[in-house]
Amino acid sequence: MPRSTKDILAGLIFIGFGLAFAAGATAYDIGDPVRMGPGFFPLVIGVLLAILGGVIAATRSADEEPITAPPWRAAGLILGGIVVFGLTVRGLGLLPAIFLTALLTGLASRLTSPIGALLLAAALTVISVAIFVVALSLRLPLVGPWIRI
Amino acid sequence: MELVDNLALGLTTALSPENLFWCFVGVCLGTLVGVLPGIGPTATIAMLLPITFSFEPVTALIMLAGIYYGAQYGGSTTAILINLPGETSSAVTAIDGHEMARMGRAGPALATAAIGSFFAGTVGTLVLVLFAPALASVALGFGSAEFFSLVVLGLIASTALARGSTVAALAMILLGILFGTVGQDLYTATPRFTLGNRELYSGINFVSVAVGMFGVAEILRNLEDERGRNIVVRSVSNLLLTKEDLRRIAAPILRGTALGSALGALPGAGHVLASFASYTLEKRVSKEPKTFGHGAIEGVAGPESANNAAAQTSFIPLLTLGLPGHPVMALMAGAFIIHGITPGPSVIKDEPALFWGLVVSMWIGNLLLVLLNLPLIGVWVRLLKVPYRLLFPAIVVFACIGTYSINQNVFDVYAIAVFGVLGYVLVKLGAEPAPLLLGFVLGPLLEQHMRRALIISHGDPTTFLTRPVSLALLIVAAIALVLAVLPSIRRRREVIFREEPT
Numbered sequence: 001m002p003r004s005t006k007d008i009l010a011g012l013i014f015i016g017f018g019l020a021f022a023a024g025a026t027a028y029d030i031g032d033p034v035r036m037g038p039g040f041f042p043l044v045i046g047v048l049l050a051i052l053g054g055v056i057a058a059t060r061s062a063d064e065e066p067i068t069a070p071p072w073r074a075a076g077l078i079l080g081g082i083v084v085f086g087l088t089v090r091g092l093g094l095l096p097a098i099f100l101t102a103l104l105t106g107l108a109s110r111l112t113s114p115i116g117a118l119l120l121a122a123a124l125t126v127i128s129v130a131i132f133v134v135a136l137s138l139r140l141p142l143v144g145p146w147i148r149i
Numbered sequence: 150m151e152l153v154d155n156l157a158l159g160l161t162t163a164l165s166p167e168n169l170f171w172c173f174v175g176v177c178l179g180t181l182v183g184v185l186p187g188i189g190p191t192a193t194i195a196m197l198l199p200i201t202f203s204f205e206p207v208t209a210l211i212m213l214a215g216i217y218y219g220a221q222y223g224g225s226t227t228a229i230l231i232n233l234p235g236e237t238s239s240a241v242t243a244i245d246g247h248e249m250a251r252m253g254r255a256g257p258a259l260a261t262a263a264i265g266s267f268f269a270g271t272v273g274t275l276v277l278v279l280f281a282p283a284l285a286s287v288a289l290g291f292g293s294a295e296f297f298s299l300v301v302l303g304l305i306a307s308t309a310l311a312r313g314s315t316v317a318a319l320a321m322i323l324l325g326i327l328f329g330t331v332g333q334d335l336y337t338a339t340p341r342f343t344l345g346n347r348e349l350y351s352g353i354n355f356v357s358v359a360v361g362m363f364g365v366a367e368i369l370r371n372l373e374d375e376r377g378r379n380i381v382v383r384s385v386s387n388l389l390l391t392k393e394d395l396r397r398i399a400a401p402i403l404r405g406t407a408l409g410s411a412l413g414a415l416p417g418a419g420h421v422l423a424s425f426a427s428y429t430l431e432k433r434v435s436k437e438p439k440t441f442g443h444g445a446i447e448g449v450a451g452p453e454s455a456n457n458a459a460a461q462t463s464f465i466p467l468l469t470l471g472l473p474g475h476p477v478m479a480l481m482a483g484a485f486i487i488h489g490i491t492p493g494p495s496v497i498k499d500e501p502a503l504f505w506g507l508v509v510s511m512w513i514g515n516l517l518l519v520l521l522n523l524p525l526i527g528v529w530v531r532l533l534k535v536p537y538r539l540l541f542p543a544i545v546v547f548a549c550i551g552t553y554s555i556n557q558n559v560f561d562v563y564a565i566a567v568f569g570v571l572g573y574v575l576v577k578l579g580a581e582p583a584p585l586l587l588g589f590v591l592g593p594l595l596e597q598h599m600r601r602a603l604i605i606s607h608g609d610p611t612t613f614l615t616r617p618v619s620l621a622l623l624i625v626a627a628i629a630l631v632l633a634v635l636p637s638i639r640r641r642r643e644v645i646f647r648e649e650p651t
Contacts, residue, residue, distance in 0.1 A: 006577075006578045006579050007578075007579070009578050010317060010320075010575070010578035010579060010580055013574070013575070013578070014320045014323075014324065017324055017327065018323070018324075018327075021327045021330070021342065024341075024342050025341075028334075028339055028341060029337070029339070032608065033603055033608040033610060034603065034604065034607055034608030035604070035608075036336075036599075036600050036603065037337070038334035038336070038337050038339040038341055039341075041330065041596045041599070041600070042327060042330045042341065042342070045323050045326050045327055045330075045592075046327060048323055049320060049323040049324060049327065052316060052319055052320040052323065053320060055316055056314075056316055056317060056320060067577060067578075068373055068374075068577075069373075070369070070373065070573070070577075071369060071372040071373050071375075074369065074372040074375075075369050075372075075570075075573075078365065078368065078369065078372075078541075078545060078569075079365075079566045079569065079570065081545060082365070082545065082548075082549060082562060082563070082565055082566040082569070083562075083563060083566055085546075085549040085553070085562055086549075086553075086559040086560075086562035086563050087559070089549075089553055089559065089562070090559065094550070097549075098546055098549075098550065101545065101546055101549055102542050102543075102545075102546050105541065105542040105545045105546070106538075106542045108372065108541075108542075109372070109375060109537075109538035109541070109542075110375055111375065111536070111538045112538050120539060120542060121542075124542060124543055124546050127543075128546055128547065128550055132200070132550055132554070136200050136203070137203070138200070138550075138554050140553075140554065140557070
């Protein structure tokens with residue numbers, strides 16, 4: 001039976017995760033069935049996952065649909081936006097973090113111009129603060145220590 | 150009568166101004182995300198979970214539940230009016246509902262959906278009231294061996310009923326279970342798979358997993374092929390049904406409600422499967438099956454009733470056994486846990502106001518939805534014109550703020566990106582994210598009960614087979630597994646899910 005690239009890749013991912021967790025589990029005490037150590041359960045599940053990954057890679061029939069290209073630029077901007085939020089929310093505070101994340105993710109759309117993204121980011125910052133800080137009284141500093149000096 | 154007392158307690162809880170207000174907010178939000186394609190109830194509930202932190206537990210659950218069943222309503226509105234199902238379960242409604250709209254009968258189609266949904270929601274709630282306490286009292290007698298087998302059954306059944314490859318779904322469950330083992334071991338406090346990060350001692354945050362896999366991954370998929378939406382909205386006039394219409398929808402509504410109530414309580418696809426199964430059933434029993442696909446009102450009445458009934462009864466496994474049947478219920482389980490309540494058989498006894506308040510609020514919420522949806526249809530449709538390019542940045546920003554606010558832990562924010570990428574890659578390779586989330590939530594429970602059962606039995610693994618209830622559950626799980634892998638059943642499932650857009 002012909003195999004599809006999708007199944008082989010999916011199988012390999014599952015094998016990779018399964019083996020990684022199983023190998024990691026051997027670093028902990030495996031124990032015995034009466035007193036199982038912390039390594040026992042992940043070891044068993046990891047091995048099972050690797051086996052299933054092998055089955056998927058080896059036996060599933062062909063899938064005629066080709067894999068479409070991922071939206072690299074959009075993905076980079078969105079994931080970058082999320083990481084930037086994590087990097088700045090403590091130092092710069094909530095306001096700048098929201099603005100930067102909204103700006104980057106806004107740019108991810110090809111239909112949004114840079115000026116449009118700026119406006120969107122400003123609007124989203126105001127809306128987020130209104131919802132989370134004013135309406136739901138979330139206690140997070142709006143401006144962080146990096147700015148206050 | 151005890152039942153009357155309980156319902157009275159539920160009514161006072163659900164009708165308190167605060168709870169009523171948040172129930173209203175919940176169903177409004179639910180309708181909104183149901184109407185908007187590209188964001189579903191799973192991602193919404195995951196994002197809003199953190200902000201319900203400061204609420205009373207019952208208020209939080211009432212609102213989150215409202216989002217879930219509200220989304221079922223909203224999805225059918227857009228399915229009928231613009232042939233764009235906001236939710237997978239309303240994809241079937243679009244087949245005949247949109248045909249009716251094209252023939253100028255959008256009003257009756259919407260009214261049918263509303264009547265069917267409300268009736269089914271009422272019956273579904275009643276089923277919950279009647280069966281949940283009985284099931285919970287049975288489950289109270291369960292030991293660790295029984296719970297282990299129950300979780301195994303729940304996980305396997307969820308793959309049997311889900312769409313796509315069964316083997317891939319099983320693999321996703323195992324992967325979810327493995328992610329669930331990250332953090333300190335319950336018995337020895339040994340930190341596992343933390344790679345030296347203190348932030349991971351308490352485990353991977355499950356809001357990050359849910360928002361990443363259901364929110365960010367979905368956005369990435371939508372941006373693969375970005376086009377402006379061009380929407381033609383049919384005008385709605387005359388919501389009244391004729392006598393002939395009423396006669397035609399009565400039986401499909403009853404059948405859909407029965408089917409939905411039964412299927413909803415099973416772990417797995419729940420409301421999605423229910424609406425597809427109901428459509429198939431109506432087509433089979435109809436005297437004129439040829440009219441299906443060409444604006445048959447039965448094809449709207451049945452599935453709409455089925456999916457709403459299922460939305461209500463899918464709370465049964467969660468509230469009685471602590472076993473979430475699908476991702477939204479897994480999030481509800483998370484909501485319980487955040488508020489320090491373990492979902493399971495003891496909830497009804499220990500937190501009667503919460504249980505009955507939630508149940509009664511679902512009925513009130515359904516009533517609100519009818520009142521809200523029919524007169525305000527124009528407003529919801531106008532919201533559809535909000536372009537996606539404005540919508541997805543808002544989703545990302547809200548997800549970041551919400552997740553960060555739980556523990557003020559930036560690690561949780563990075564985890565969103567990681568699970569977003571993983572979810573996107575796996576979906577592209579044909580593995581649905583839902584089983585992973587279930588495995589992630591149920592994995593720790595599985596390990597805990599397995600280890601406890603083996604300690605009690607002094608390491609004798611036959612304990613799972615010698616206790617009759619545990620054995621019975623495992624046998625059912627084995628049958629479900631065999632059936633799911635059998636080719637003939639798989640083919641039939643593919644037929645049921647064929648018309649569903651991914």
